[in-house]
Amino acid sequence: MRKTERYRHFTDYFTTHFPEPETELTFANPYELIVAVVLSAQCTDKRVNLVTPALLAQFPTPAHLAAASAEEIFPFIRSISYPNNKAKHLAGLGRMLAQDFGGEVPASIEELQRLPGVGRKTANVVVSVVYNQPAMAVDTHVFRVSHRLGLVPKTATTPLAVEKELVRHIPEILIPKAHHWLILHGRYICVARQPKCAQCPLTSWCKYYADVISKQEIIPKKTAPKVVKGEINNESGTTK
Structure with missing residues (x-):
């Protein structure tokens, strides 16, 4: 999937479902x-x-x-x-x-x-x-989620590199909101250790989901074979 498509999916989903995100910090001025x-x-x-x-x-x-x-x-x-x-x-x-x-x-x-x-x-x-300027603050949530979704390349290894990449591709008017979208998604869904992919509405285009989660196979635990009296032991060729 091309990067422009990923950004379109990202902005389309959040502008529809979370049009007015806000910081969770309490403040009056x-x-x-x-x-x-x-x-x-x-x-x-x-x-x-x-x-x-x-x-x-x-x-x-x-x-x-x-x-x-x-x-x-x-x-x-x-x-x-x-x-x-x-x-x-x-x-x-x-x-x-x-x-x-x-x-x-x-x-x-x-x-x-x-x-x-x-x-x-x-x-x-x-x-x-406060001033609704098109600035993108990159904390650990923004850094992690933007990489997992495929919004930024692996070569964006610093907060500043991620910031520049996001600002370059997100419409200027949406940048203040996108900051909150990425933080809140990382805080509650795309968490660090065990992302809640089963609850995530973005898996159809998420790079991490495609590259990692969808390829994981559930391997059944191996159980020891039952040994029946008189049965041939396959390794030794002897009978029990």
């Missing part, structure tokens, strides 16, 4: 989103959503966060992965937002990446979700 996304690195959205209400109640604005130390932030995020580093990132992020950006979350990927704890993936999430 750009500041709350960037805090949540920084915390979500190598952590589930569910865990982040449990932590952010108390954290943001204590530090409701960049100015409040800027005035806090990492030690003051830590108790609110202790259950998050890598809490020490993330507490330091948030303290630095608050200060830079307050001092360099007037308390506003910048709208460009380049400026966002200046903030502590904000890499390209986080920056892409913010500009895509």
Whole structure:
């Protein structure tokens, strides 16, 4: 199947069945989103959503966060992965937002990446979700699912290579949505260890399904032959 056909199947299915996907992170404004996304690195959205209400109640604005130390932030995020580093990132992020950006979350990927704890993936999430820009954030789900579906080649071995490939082939207006489509499909159906292919509606054109799953054969377990008294042993030629 040609790549253009795969992309057409992909966009046709999701625009029909999930026309308005949304992030599962809870937020009310750009500041709350960037805090949540920084915390979500190598952590589930569910865990982040449990932590952010108390954290943001204590530090409701960049100015409040800027005035806090990492030690003051830590108790609110202790259950998050890598809490020490993330507490330091948030303290630095608050200060830079307050001092360099007037308390506003910048709208460009380049400026966002200046903030502590904000890499390209986080920056892409913010500009895509908040500012509806055609940016594709590539996390482990997007990376895995795009390869399995055959949307990107095996030679796309880095998140940036996958990002460029997806942005090149997905219509610009759909890129912010496609980011969520790939994440949610990877989170609930095309999971890492045992993808739920039996539940997946994309198997008719999925490259992974065609190359791997459909070729798997169920091999019955071998059972030891029963030995009957007086029966010839095929290996020794003797009788039992």
